[in-house]
Amino acid sequence: MSVTIPDSMQAVQLESYGGSLAVRQCPVPRPGSGEVLVRMAGSPINPADLSFLHGSYKYQKPLPVIPGIEGSGTVVAAGPGLLPRLLLGNRVACASSPTSGGTWAEYMVTSAKWCAPLQGNVTLEQGAMMLINPLTALAFIDIAKREKHVAIVSTAAASALGRMILQLGRQNGIPILSIVRRKEQVDLVHALGGEYVLDSSRPDFGHQLRTLTRQLKATLLLDAVAGGLTGQLLEAAPAGSTVMVYAYLSREDCVIDPRGLLYDHKRLVGFYLANWLARKNFLQSLQDTRRVQRLLATHLQTTVHWRLPLSAAQQAVDLYRNNMSAGKALLVANPQEIPLER
Numbered sequence: 001m002s003v004t005i006p007d008s009m010q011a012v013q014l015e016s017y018g019g020s021l022a023v024r025q026c027p028v029p030r031p032g033s034g035e036v037l038v039r040m041a042g043s044p045i046n047p048a049d050l051s052f053l054h055g056s057y058k059y060q061k062p063l064p065v066i067p068g069i070e071g072s073g074t075v076v077a078a079g080p081g082l083l084p085r086l087l088l089g090n091r092v093a094c095a096s097s098p099t100s101g102g103t104w105a106e107y108m109v110t111s112a113k114w115c116a117p118l119q120g121n122v123t124l125e126q127g128a129m130m131l132i133n134p135l136t137a138l139a140f141i142d143i144a145k146r147e148k149h150v151a152i153v154s155t156a157a158a159s160a161l162g163r164m165i166l167q168l169g170r171q172n173g174i175p176i177l178s179i180v181r182r183k184e185q186v187d188l189v190h191a192l193g194g195e196y197v198l199d200s201s202r203p204d205f206g207h208q209l210r211t212l213t214r215q216l217k218a219t220l221l222l223d224a225v226a227g228g229l230t231g232q233l234l235e236a237a238p239a240g241s242t243v244m245v246y247a248y249l250s251r252e253d254c255v256i257d258p259r260g261l262l263y264d265h266k267r268l269v270g271f272y273l274a275n276w277l278a279r280k281n282f283l284q285s286l287q288d289t290r291r292v293q294r295l296l297a298t299h300l301q302t303t304v305h306w307r308l309p310l311s312a313a314q315q316a317v318d319l320y321r322n323n324m325s326a327g328k329a330l331l332v333a334n335p336q337e338i339p340l341e342r
Contacts, residue, residue: 003039003076003077005028005037005076005077005107006028007027007028008025008026008027008028009025009026009027009028009105009106009107010023010024010025010026010105010106010310010311010333011023011024011025011026011066011101011104011105011106011310012066012067012068012104012105012310012313012331013026013064013065013066014053014063014064014065014066014067015063015064016063017053017054017055017060017063018053018054018055020314021053021067021313021314021317023310023311023313026066026105028106028107029100029101029107029108029109030077030079030109031077031078031079031084031109032079032080032109033079033080033081034079034080034081034083034084034111034112034113035078035079035081035084035097035109035110035111035112036075036077036078036079036084036087036088036109036110036111036112036115037075037076037077037078037107037108037109038071038073038074038075038076038092038094038107038108038109038110038115039073039074039075039076039106039107039334040071040072040073040103040105040106040107040108040333040334041071041072041073041074041124041125041127041128041332041333041334041337041338042071042072042073042124042125042128042307042330042331042332042333042334042337042338043068043070043071043072043102043103043104043128043330043331043333044070044071044128044129044302044304044328044329044330044331045316045317045320045328045329045330045331046069046070046132046133046328047159047224047247047249047324048069048132048247049067049068049069049317050317050320050321051247051248052067052069053067053317054251056251058272058274059098061098061099065101065102066101066102066103066104066105066108067102067103067104068096068102068103068104068105068108068331069095069096069102069103069132070093070094070095070096070103070128070129070130070131070132071093071094071103071104071108071128071333072091072092072093072094072118072124072125072127072128072130073091073092073094073108073124073333073334073337074089074090074091074092075087075088075089075090075092075115076088076089076107078112081112083112083113084112086112087112087115087117090117090118091117091118091124091127092115092116092117092118092127093115093116093118093127093128093130093131093289094108094110094114094115094116094131095110095114095115095131095132096108096110096114097109097110097111097114104310104313104331104333105310105333106310106333106334113282116130116131116285116286116289118130118293119290119293122293122296123338124337124338125304125330125338126296126297126302128330128338129160129302129304129328129330130289130292130293130296131289131292132273133160133161133164133300133302134164134292134295134296134300135273135277135288135289135292136161136246136271136273137161137164137165137168137300138168138288138291138292139271139273139276140152140165140168140220140222140244140271141165141168141169141172141174143220143244144174144220145172147220147242149174149218149219149220149242150174150175150216150217150218150219151174151175151176151177151216151217151218151219151220152165152169152174152175152176152177152218152220152221152222153176153177153179153209153213153218153220153221153222153233153237154166154169154176154177154178154179154222155179155200155221155222155223155224155225155229155233156179156180156181156224156225156247156249157176157178157179157180157185157189157194157197158178158180158185158188158189158325159224159324159325160302160303160327160328161224162178162189162224163189163192164299164300165222166178166189166192166193166194167192167193167298167299167300168295168299168300170193171299175195175196175216175218176194176196177196177197177198177212177213177216177218178194178196178197178198179197179198179199179200179209179229180197180198180199180200181199181200181201182199182201183199183201185199185325186198186199188325196212196216198212200229200232205232206232206235206236209232209233209236210235210236213236213237213238213241214238217238218237218238218241219237219238219240219241219242220241220242220244221233221234221237221241221242221243221244222244222246223243223244223245223246223247224246224247224248224249225247225248225249225250226245226247226248226249226250226252226253226254227248227250227251227252227253227254227255228250228252228255229250230243230245230254230255230256230268231254231255231256231257234256234257234260234261234266234268235257235260237260237266239264239265239266240264240265240266241266241267242266242267242268242269243266243267243268243269244269244270244271245268245269245270245271246270246271246272254268256268302327302328303326303327303328304327304328304329304330305319305323305326305327305328305329306319306320306327306328306329306330307330307332307338307339307340307341308329308330308331308332308340309331309332309335309340310331310332310333313331316329316330316331317329
């Protein structure tokens with residue numbers, strides 16, 4: 001494959017955690033051993049990206065830094081190694097490395113292990129949002145099946161991930177009790193096929209939650225909010241339940257009454273997608289990404305509400321942060337591959 005690679009590129013930069021974004025001309029990175037250079041097509045803004053910008057994600061990188069955790073593009077250069085050479089010329093979904101720049105740029109270097117080849121019927125726009133939310137939703141359903149949970153409680157249920165959990169639950173015959181934070185989100189989740197939906201802002205929320213978790217025997221409770229909601233979930237859960245914290249949208253510490261842990265065999269655990277993926281071998285990971293691609297147009301579909309160029313990164317972050325249930329904000333690095341207009 002012969003592709004002309006420029007010396008410089010447009011990239012979004014974060015100069016201080018919690019600060020605003022800027023767009024700069026930066027050198028195009030070069031891949032090392034086991035790495036590839038991806039000419040980026042686009043990248044979504046996820047809640048994990050907001051945590052990274054705030055400085056509260058799992059890791060921080062030296063500043064200034066190019067943000068962005070997942071995206072899609074074409075592998076245009078390969079470092080030494082068999083897997084990089086196999087990926088050369090392929091369209092891929094990709095994730096950024098914890099030790100290098102992110103996806104919000106025209107080019108990105110990452111480990112070949114963090115790339116998944118896209119099937120011919122999957123667009124680069126779909127591929128840009130293929131890893132974090134779809135794989136997390138699959139993981140939760142797999143955990144529910146393996147641990148024999150007959151129903152699931154899903155918080156932040158109007159989010160892109162919450163919608164995927166709902167659809168996969170329906171596909172697999174697992175009732176989902178969806179929790180949202182506003183009345184209009186109740187209507188939205190009902191319209192998506194949700195049968196059991198609770199509004200956590202209602203004064204009777206705790207009573208309703210306790211009643212329905214026991215009625216449904218919902219013993220896997222997925223907590224994306226943390227703060228005081230973690231304690232409410234733990235208190236309402238039937239004996240033997242698992243409360244799994246996988247995000248903290250509230251940016252507040254979990255508050256719990258430990259008696260449920262002590263006397264009712266309840267568990268409070270954490271979930272981080274990268275740790276779950278690290279326990280899988282290459283073939284298992286490949287099977288998971290193929291499962292995801294088969295479902296992208298149906299159960300794992302993502303709604304894109306805003307498509308903006310890299311130069312409008314700060315605007316895109318603000319739009320998404322202020323209305324996360326409307327759909328994704330997608331940063332487009334290459335408008336020829338992902339059109340800005342629909």
